[in-house]
Amino acid sequence: MDKAERRAQILAHAREVFAKRGYHAAKIDDIVAAAGVARGTFYLYFDDKRAVFEELVDHAFARLDRAFVRVDPTDATRTVAFQIQDNIERIVATLLEDRATTKILLSDAVGLDPDLDRKLLRFYEAVGTLLEESFRDGQALGVVAQGDVRIFAVLTLGAMKELFYQVVMRGLDYSEERIVAEMFAFLCHGVLRV
Secondary structure, rough: HHHHHHHHHHHHHHHHHHHOOOHOOOOOOHHHHHHHHHEEEHHHHHHHHHHHHHHHHHHHHHHHHOOOOOOOOOOOOOOHHHHHHHHHHHHHHHHHOHHHHHHHHHHHHOOOOOHHHHHHHHHHHHHHHHHHHHHHHHHOOOOOOOOHHHHHHHHHHHHHHHHHHHHHHHOOOHHHHHHHHHHHHHHHHOOEEE
């Protein structure tokens, strides 16, 4: 196994250990046992448990960042409604394809330490800004209700976070398609006019 594969193996098992035990209860011994590597091998790739955890969080942020695509109202091939629903589908798929990391983001990452809290805050601010800009653009086009776009963004992000918390942490059993449809309907009954 080459170095990149070994690193990926350790990360994958660490993600499962963190999701199962939580950050604070997880030990490096748990990670190396799950990955089937020696403790020394772990330290060839990571300085400590925190470094593994932060890399998992960074990967999750990168995947979510790629899932968000700004709606282009000038796109003649796809309606605004289609683009919004497509965005929701990508975000839902990203969060559900890796439930372990979603659980980590929603529970273990918050309050871990000031650096990680700042990173989480920056991520949510970036998502909030993207939503605000999208809502502002939508208002100009008449497809978003008039109102405070910052509040719309906060409400939307909060609703999404809570929904995924319930699905991932509490095990609510909804299909990906149902989640997408209900989120889209929720937005249409609230801020969207599409």
